[in-house]
Amino acid sequence: MNSLSRRKFLKITGATAGLVVAGSTLGGLVKKSNAYIDKKYENGKGVKKIPTFCDLCFWKCGSIAYVKNGELWKIEGNPEDPLSRGRLCPRGTGGPGAFRDPDRLKSPLIRKTERGQEQWVEVTWDEALSYIADKMNRIKTSFGPESMAYFVHGIGGNFIKHMMKAYGTPNISAPSFAQCRGPRDIGFRLTFGEDVGSPERMDIQNAKCLVLIGSHLGENMHNTQVQEFAEMNGAGGSIIVVDPRFSVAAGKAKYYLPIKPGTDIALLLAWMKVIVDENLFDKDYVDKYGFGFEQFKAEIQQYTPEWAYTETGIEPELIRTSAREMAKHKPATLIHSGRHTTWYGDDTQRSRAIALLNALMGSWGRKGGYYYPASMSVPNYPYPPYPKPEKGKVDNPGNTIYPFATEGHDTITNGVREATITGKPYPIKGWITYGTNLLYAMPNQDETLKAIQNLDLLVVVDVVPTELAGWADVVLPESVYLERFDDINVEFFKEPFVALRQPVMDSPNEQKPNWWIAKKLADKLGLGHYFPWNDIEEYIKYRMTAAGLSYDELKKKGIIKGAKQPIFFNEGINPEFPTPSGKIEFYSLQLAGLGHDPVPKFKKHKEPPPGFFRLIFGRSPVHTFSKTQNNKLLTEMQDENELWLNINIAKRLGVKSGDYVKLKNQDGVVSNKIKVKATERIRQDCVYMTHGFGHTSKKLRQAFLKGASDSQMITQYTVDPLMGGTGMNVNFVTLEL
Numbered sequence: 001m002n003s004l005s006r007r008k009f010l011k012i013t014g015a016t017a018g019l020v021v022a023g024s025t026l027g028g029l030v031k032k033s034n035a036y037i038d039k040k041y042e043n044g045k046g047v048k049k050i051p052t053f054c055d056l057c058f059w060k061c062g063s064i065a066y067v068k069n070g071e072l073w074k075i076e077g078n079p080e081d082p083l084s085r086g087r088l089c090p091r092g093t094g095g096p097g098a099f100r101d102p103d104r105l106k107s108p109l110i111r112k113t114e115r116g117q118e119q120w121v122e123v124t125w126d127e128a129l130s131y132i133a134d135k136m137n138r139i140k141t142s143f144g145p146e147s148m149a150y151f152v153h154g155i156g157g158n159f160i161k162h163m164m165k166a167y168g169t170p171n172i173s174a175p176s177f178a179q180c181r182g183p184r185d186i187g188f189r190l191t192f193g194e195d196v197g198s199p200e201r202m203d204i205q206n207a208k209c210l211v212l213i214g215s216h217l218g219e220n221m222h223n224t225q226v227q228e229f230a231e232m233n234g235a236g237g238s239i240i241v242v243d244p245r246f247s248v249a250a251g252k253a254k255y256y257l258p259i260k261p262g263t264d265i266a267l268l269l270a271w272m273k274v275i276v277d278e279n280l281f282d283k284d285y286v287d288k289y290g291f292g293f294e295q296f297k298a299e300i301q302q303y304t305p306e307w308a309y310t311e312t313g314i315e316p317e318l319i320r321t322s323a324r325e326m327a328k329h330k331p332a333t334l335i336h337s338g339r340h341t342t343w344y345g346d347d348t349q350r351s352r353a354i355a356l357l358n359a360l361m362g363s364w365g366r367k368g369g370y371y372y373p374a375s376m377s378v379p380n381y382p383y384p385p386y387p388k389p390e391k392g393k394v395d396n397p398g399n400t401i402y403p404f405a406t407e408g409h410d411t412i413t414n415g416v417r418e419a420t421i422t423g424k425p426y427p428i429k430g431w432i433t434y435g436t437n438l439l440y441a442m443p444n445q446d447e448t449l450k451a452i453q454n455l456d457l458l459v460v461v462d463v464v465p466t467e468l469a470g471w472a473d474v475v476l477p478e479s480v481y482l483e484r485f486d487d488i489n490v491e492f493f494k495e496p497f498v499a500l501r502q503p504v505m506d507s508p509n510e511q512k513p514n515w516w517i518a519k520k521l522a523d524k525l526g527l528g529h530y531f532p533w534n535d536i537e538e539y540i541k542y543r544m545t546a547a548g549l550s551y552d553e554l555k556k557k558g559i560i561k562g563a564k565q566p567i568f569f570n571e572g573i574n575p576e577f578p579t580p581s582g583k584i585e586f587y588s589l590q591l592a593g594l595g596h597d598p599v600p601k602f603k604k605h606k607e608p609p610p611g612f613f614r615l616i617f618g619r620s621p622v623h624t625f626s627k628t629q630n631n632k633l634l635t636e637m638q639d640e641n642e643l644w645l646n647i648n649i650a651k652r653l654g655v656k657s658g659d660y661v662k663l664k665n666q667d668g669v670v671s672n673k674i675k676v677k678a679t680e681r682i683r684q685d686c687v688y689m690t691h692g693f694g695h696t697s698k699k700l701r702q703a704f705l706k707g708a709s710d711s712q713m714i715t716q717y718t719v720d721p722l723m724g725g726t727g728m729n730v731n732f733v734t735l736e737l
C-alpha cells in the first residue's frame, strides 16, 4: 500500500483522534509485552516468520507472525494475501493478546455442581471425551441422533461439524445466519438467484458511488472493504450514508441521511420511484435481464418522496437529489448489501429492496458493482457418506415455517432453541457449541437459559471462560488460532486463492485444536472411520495434492493464488440468474405464491413509548463481538463501551459526557452502568452502543463488568417470516441516572 492510501486507511478507520493514537501505541505494546513470554517457548534464536491467517474475526486476513528468540513478537499482514493486502486491522494486530490471555481455559473441565454455579473439576482429555461420548450415545439410544444439536461460528468448527454429521444429526446452526446476514442473502437470492456471501462480492474499489445503509464501514472493520472504501473515497467517489447516527462513514459522505430507525424500506421505495419516474435506471439492462418490471413499476407509484418524508424524516429534496446522484454513476453505483441485517423482522424484504435498487442501477455483474466470485477447485477429502437422519431439521419441519430458510445453510439457532424449550417437533437433549457465546449472540438470554435447563448435555468448546461456558456440563479448552492448523480456506473472492492457518507457537497448557478434539471424540463414538487421516497435515496434503497444488509452497507462503478468472459480464461471465424466471425478479411469483409481498412494502414498526429510546448497536473498530474484551492489547485501546445520547436530550435529562447511567428496557431489565457520550451525532429517538461489553463472567478478569451489554437489553425480537432471522433493533430503553 502506498503511503497516501495507508494514510487514508488510518484516517478512515481512526476517525476519532483516540484511535489514531491507540494505533500507534500498539507497536510499543507488542514490544513491551515480549517480557511476558514464558521461557518454555524459547525454541530458537533470531526471527522466524510464519504465515497464517487471522481469527480475530471471520474475514480470514492473511498474516505473518513473527517469532523472535522463540517468543511471539508481532503479527502483520501478508502482502501476498488479497484480503489483508499486507495490512491487518487493529484487532488482527492484537492477535498476540489472545495467545497471552492469562484467563485462558487450561484443561478440560467437568461441572461438579448444578448448572450456572461454575464449580468445576479439571479432568484429562480422555475423561472429558469419554463422558461426552457416553452422554451422546445415551441420547442417540433414547431419542435418536437428531436430538443432538451443534452451534458453530467460524472455519475452526468444520471438523466437529463433520463429526456431528457422521453422528447423524441435521441440526447444525450458526448465529451468522439468523442473527446476522441471513436476511440479506435470502433477499438477494430471491432477486438475483444468488447470495451475497462472505467476503461480500462487492467491487467497492471501483465503485463511483457507494451507498451505505447502516453499514458502518470504518467501525465495521472488515479489512478489505475498509481499504477499498478508503481508495474509492480517495479517488473522489461519491458516498451516500443512511444512518440514524453520524457514523465514521457518514463523515466521508457527500449526502448523509439521518433516517428514523426502522424506516429504510420507505426510503428505498421512494428512491426507486424517483429513479423510475425520471427514467434514470439502466433501461437496457432491465429490459434484458428483468422479470416483472411493469408490475414493480405500478406497485411503487404510491411511494412519493413527500410520503417517505413523513415516515423517514428525510426531506423530499434530499431523497430526490441523492437518487439522482446514484443514477449519475451507474452502473458503478454500489448499494452496499449490509451484513448484519437482522434489525426489524422485515429484513429480507428490506434487503430485497436494496437488491432491486442495485438492479435498477445495473450494478450486478458490472465493474464497481457486484462481481461473480472466483475460486480454486480444491477437492474435498473423500469421506464415507453420512447417515441419513430419519427426522428432518427441528427448526423448520418440511420448510413449512420459514419457507426460504431452506438451502445452503443449516438450521436456524433460534429455531433449535425453541425446539429445545418445547420438545417439539421432537426433543433436543444435547448441545455442542464451538466458537459462539450464545448468551451474547442470541436475543433473549432467558430463553437460552431456559433451553439449557432442558438439556442432558451441554458441551462448550472455547478458549476463555465465557458466560455460556459457565452453564456447560463439559468445557473443552481449544488452542488459539496461533497454535493450530485449521481446514484450508478455499476462498471465493475477486481472485482465486487458497490459504493456510498453521501453528506459530505451542499451546501453553492442555489446550487442543478442534481437529484433534473432533477426531478423538469420533473414535470414542465408534465413528473413527470418518477420520481416516492420522493428523490434519495428512488431510491438508491430500486436498492440496488432489488439486495439483504444492503443500510445501502453501506452508512457506501461507497462500497460493490461482489464475485470474472473469468476474464481470464484460469479462465473459454469462448473465445467468438462477431464479425461477431465470431473470432478475422485480416481481416475485415465489413470494406471491406463498402469500408474501411480491414487491417489498413499507410497514410501520412499533415506536418507542414516551420517555423511551430505541436501542441501536454496532461495532467497535477495535473489538469483535463479545470475544475480544478480555484481550489486553485491545482493551488498552477501548475497555468499555459508551452510550451515544443526543446532546439536547442529555441536557434535558441533566446528564453530560462521562457520567455513568444504567439502562432499563421495556421489560424492566436493568443494565450494568455505561458511560454517556452526549453528542449531536445521533437522532433524539434512539441511543447507541457497541456490542460485546458488560461481561458477567467473573473469570474474565479484564472484561468483567466493563461497560454494558446490548445483548442483555435485547429481550424482545421480531422473527422474519421468510427465513427466521431475529430482528433485534426492537427494544426500547430509559435511562436510570
Ligand SMILES: Nc1nc2c(c(=O)[nH]1)N[C@H]1C(S)=C(S)[C@@H](COP(=O)(O)OP(=O)(O)OC[C@H]3O[C@@H](n4cnc5c(=O)[nH]c(N)nc54)[C@H](O)[C@@H]3O)O[C@H]1N2
Pocket (backbone or CB within 6 Å): 055, 153, 156, 175, 176, 179, 180, 181, 339, 340, 434, 435, 436, 437, 438, 440, 441, 442, 443, 461, 462, 463, 464, 466, 478, 479, 480, 481, 617, 618, 624, 625, 626, 627, 628, 691, 710, 711, 714, 728
Ligand atoms: N446483541 C447483539 N447480538 C448479536 C450481534 C450484535 O451486534 N448485538 N451481532 C450478531 C452478529 S452480526 C454475529 S456474526 C453474531 C456473532 O456471534 P458469535 O460468533 O457467537 O460471537 P461471540 O459472542 O463473540 O462468540 C464467539 C466465541 O468464540 C470464542 N472463541 C474465540 N476464539 C476461539 C477459538 O479459537 N476457538 C474456540 N473454540 N472459540 C473461540 C470466544 O471466546 C467467544 O465465546 O452475533 C450476533 N448477535
Ligand SMILES: Nc1nc2c(c(=O)[nH]1)N[C@H]1C(S)=C(S)[C@@H](COP(=O)(O)OP(=O)(O)OC[C@H]3O[C@@H](n4cnc5c(=O)[nH]c(N)nc54)[C@H](O)[C@@H]3O)O[C@H]1N2
Pocket (backbone or CB within 6 Å): 057, 180, 181, 213, 214, 215, 216, 217, 219, 220, 221, 222, 242, 243, 244, 245, 247, 259, 260, 261, 262, 263, 264, 338, 339, 340, 341, 343, 616, 617, 618, 619, 620, 621, 622, 623, 624, 625, 688, 729
Ligand atoms: N471491528 C469490528 N468489525 C466487524 C465486526 C466486529 O465485531 N468488529 N463484526 C463483523 C460482522 S460479523 C458483521 S455482521 C458486521 C456488522 O456491521 P454492519 O453490517 O456494518 O452493521 P450493523 O452492526 O448491522 O449496523 C450498525 C449500524 O447501523 C446503524 N443503524 C441502526 N439502526 C438502523 C436503521 O434502522 N437504519 C439504518 N439505515 N441504520 C441503522 C447503526 O447506527 C450503526 O451505524 O461487522 C463486521 N465487522
Ligand code: SF4
Pocket (backbone or CB within 6 Å): 054, 055, 056, 057, 058, 059, 060, 061, 087, 088, 089, 090, 091, 092, 093, 221, 222, 223, 224
Ligand atoms: S478484518 Fe481484522 S480481525 Fe478480521 S481477519 Fe482481518 S485483520 Fe483479523
Ligand SMILES: [Mo]
Pocket (backbone or CB within 6 Å): 176, 179, 180, 181, 339, 340
Ligand atoms: Mo455478523
